[in-house]
Amino acid sequence: MGITERKEKQKQEIKKMILDASMKLFMEQGFENVSIRKIADLIEYSPTTVYLYFKDKNEILFNLHEMGFHKMAEYNTDLWTIKNPLVRLAKMGEYYIRFGLENPAYYELMFILKAPMEALEVLDATCEWKSGDQALGKLKETIQECMDKKLVEKGDVEAVAMSIWSMVHGMVALAIRDRFDKLVPRDQMVAMMQRGLTWLLNSLDISDKKT
Amino acid sequence: MGITERKEKQKQEIKKMILDASMKLFMEQGFENVSIRKIADLIEYSPTTVYLYFKDKNEILFNLHEMGFHKMAEYNTDLWTIKNPLVRLAKMGEYYIRFGLENPAYYELMFILKAPMEALEVLDATCEWKSGDQALGKLKETIQECMDKKLVEKGDVEAVAMSIWSMVHGMVALAIRDRFDKLVPRDQMVAMMQRGLTWLLNSLDISDKKT
DNA sequence: CTCCTTTACTTAACACCGTTAAGATTATTT
DNA sequence: AAATAATCTTAACGGTGTTAAGTAAAGGAG
Numbered sequence: 169m170g171i172t173e174r175k176e177k178q179k180q181e182i183k184k185m186i187l188d189a190s191m192k193l194f195m196e197q198g199f200e201n202v203s204i205r206k207i208a209d210l211i212e213y214s215p216t217t218v219y220l221y222f223k224d225k226n227e228i229l230f231n232l233h234e235m236g237f238h239k240m241a242e243y244n245t246d247l248w249t250i251k252n253p254l255v256r257l258a259k260m261g262e263y264y265i266r267f268g269l270e271n272p273a274y275y276e277l278m279f280i281l282k283a284p285m286e287a288l289e290v291l292d293a294t295c296e297w298k299s300g301d302q303a304l305g306k307l308k309e310t311i312q313e314c315m316d317k318k319l320v321e322k323g324d325v326e327a328v329a330m331s332i333w334s335m336v337h338g339m340v341a342l343a344i345r346d347r348f349d350k351l352v353p354r355d356q357m358v359a360m361m362q363r364g365l366t367w368l369l370n371s372l373d374i375s376d377k378k379t
Numbered sequence: 380m381g382i383t384e385r386k387e388k389q390k391q392e393i394k395k396m397i398l399d400a401s402m403k404l405f406m407e408q409g410f411e412n413v414s415i416r417k418i419a420d421l422i423e424y425s426p427t428t429v430y431l432y433f434k435d436k437n438e439i440l441f442n443l444h445e446m447g448f449h450k451m452a453e454y455n456t457d458l459w460t461i462k463n464p465l466v467r468l469a470k471m472g473e474y475y476i477r478f479g480l481e482n483p484a485y486y487e488l489m490f491i492l493k494a495p496m497e498a499l500e501v502l503d504a505t506c507e508w509k510s511g512d513q514a515l516g517k518l519k520e521t522i523q524e525c526m527d528k529k530l531v532e533k534g535d536v537e538a539v540a541m542s543i544w545s546m547v548h549g550m551v552a553l554a555i556r557d558r559f560d561k562l563v564p565r566d567q568m569v570a571m572m573q574r575g576l577t578w579l580l581n582s583l584d585i586s587d588k589k590t
Numbered sequence: 591c592t593c594c595t596t597t598a599c600t601t602a603a604c605a606c607c608g609t610t611a612a613g614a615t616t617a618t619t620t
Numbered sequence: 621a622a623a624t625a626a627t628c629t630t631a632a633c634g635g636t637g638t639t640a641a642g643t644a645a646a647g648g649a650g
Contacts, residue, residue, distance in 0.1 A: 175597090200493075203635080203636060203637080204636085204637065204638085205635085205636075205637090213599075213600090214599065214600050214601080215600095215637090215638090216599075216600065216601085216638085216639080217598080217599055217600075219637095219638075219639085220598075220599075224637080224638075225637065225638095279553070279556070279558060280491070280552070280556055281556070282411075282556055282557060285556070285557040285558070285561070288561075295561065296561075297558070297561035297562065300558060300561060300562055301561075301562055304562055321582070323578060324571075324574055324578070326563065326571065327571050327574040327575045327578060328575065328578060330550070330559075330562075330563070330571055330572070330575055331546060331550075331575030331576070331578060331579060333549070333553075334545075334546050334547075334548075334549030334550040334553060334575070335542060335545050335546040335549055336545075336549070337545075337549040337552065337553060338544070338545030338546055338547070338548040338549030338550075338552065339541070339542075339545040339549075341491070341548065341549065341552050342490070342544075342545060342548060345490070345491055345492070345493055345496070346493060346496040347490060347496070347508070347511060348541075350496070350499075350506065350507075350508035350511060350512075351508065351511060351512055351515055351541075352537070352541070360535075360537065360538050360541055361541070363535055363538040364538045364539065364541055364542030364545065365542070367534060367535070367538060367539060367542060368542060368579075371532070371582045371583055372582055386626090414606080414607060414608080415607080415608065415609085416606085416607075416608090424628075424629090425628065425629050425630080426608085426609090426629095427609085427610080427628075427629065427630085428627080428628055428629080430608095430609075430610085431627075431628075435608080435609075436608065436609095591650105592649100592650085593648105593649085593650080594647100594648085594649080594650100595646100595647085595648080595649100596645105596646085596647075596648095597644105597645080597646070597647090598643100598644085598645075598646090599642105599643080599644075599645090600641105600642080600643070600644090601640105601641085601642075601643090602639105602640090602641085602642095603638105603639085603640085603641100604637105604638085604639080604640100605636100605637095605638095606635100606636075606637085606638105607634100607635075607636060607637105608633105608634100608635085608636105609632105609633085609634095609635105610631105610632085610633080611630105611631090611632085611633100612629105612630090612631085612632100613628105613629080613630075613631095614627100614628080614629070614630085615626100615627080615628070615629085616625100616626080616627070616628085617624100617625080617626070617627085618623100618624080618625070618626085619622105619623085619624070619625085620621105620622085620623075620624085
């Protein structure tokens with residue numbers, strides 16, 4: 169069935185066109201200024217055509233949200249070459265913050281906007297957020313390793329993971345949503361986040377102080 | 380000028396009507412489903428009348444955002460009776476999380492939505508975010524006190540404050556935007572946040588371990 | 591090559607949105 | 621009572637997500 173196969177391929181290509189156009193607009197104009205009509209305009213189709221490839225706007229946003237996780241993975245390629253889990257943990261935080269600040273549009277899709285999660289609830293009955301679960305899993309792994317190697321005090325891995333994630337997420341979310349720069353000068357922002365992160369990890373580190 | 384005075388009072392009353400109606404809809408239906416038209420319907424005026432009392436929708440949201448800070452202050456009334464700054468810090472975090480989870484609509488206005496900050500940029504040339512600055516100030520005070528009393532290692536108060544705030548904000552923001560409950564069971568959410576918070580503060584506490 | 595069916599796409603419309611210009615109504619002052 | 625000022629509404633503009641119905645092109649069957 170070479171013919172139907174090529175057709176399927178073409179369909180995927182148009183889907184990609186729609187997603188790329190959406191993301192372009194999203195990055196240029198922000199979430200609230202992207203409409204199906206503008207997307208359709210950009211790829212030179214009628215607005216209704218978009219609905220032949222995606223159920224609704226939420227489904228588009230969900231797909232972009234997935235692309236965001238792939239993009240984030242690119243930031244972390246060299247992460248697992250780091251053998252010291254505490255150093256790796258620090259790098260994870262650093263990369264996370266950098267990814268968020270350098271790709272605010274993706275970050276919004278992944279961790280702030282409700283729309284992608286609404287799509288997930290419709291799409292998947294089990295409502296599993298695979299991408300998020302996987303990303304959090306890697307954080308938990310690293311923390312577990314820190315505890316195993318007695319670099320960090322033993323404790324509730326899950327709660328610690330959620331806490332660390334919450335902190336870096338909080339930083340990025342506050343920055344993206346214009347709260348951070350109202351309180352500290354913009355040029356000091358990144359440095360302060362970094363100081364906060366190293367301060368936290370330093371407080372955790374028990375490798376030096378043998379009680 | 381008794382007459383103009385009463386008129387001014389009436390004007391303020393209608394303003395309050397608009398804000399109350401907005402907040403009611405906001406809490407019931409969420410941000411994205413509140414429109415000027417619905418607000419006008421609820422107070423039985425025409426949509427355009429709303430514009431005689433507020434410049435635009437953002438200005439309404441900014442006013443609601445301010446009301447949110449007042450509401451949050453109610454949660455903190457007994458906070459300054461706590462003399463031990465470390466205990467106070469813990470309570471601050473606990474109350475912050477509780478406020479956020481119990482008043483998600485207010486929380487969104489205060490710390491997540493862009494609209495109120497956009498209004499601020501138009502309203503105030505200096506762009507000072509007084510409410511936020513004040514709230515953060517109290518956190519910094521408490522942390523400073525902790526350091527002064529050697530309950531917490533001395534360090535960059537600003538960075539530490541931003542970090543702690545980021546963590547609790549991160550927790551609430553993830554919960555409100557449907558990321559938390561996709562990864563941990565909903566009934567364990569609050570408990571886990573609490574564990575994370577006490578874990579953090581425990582790591583900071585150096586009052587016992589005299590190095 | 592013609593007829594028919596399927597696929598791909600568009601036009602038109604619905605019900606909403608924030609916002610503004612212009613007109614109508616009401617109240618106050620002269 | 622007439623003129624002025626304050627208050628509110630109607631109608632409209634250009635936008636939104638989405639759907640029903642119609643058109644044009646492509647593929648297969650005879």
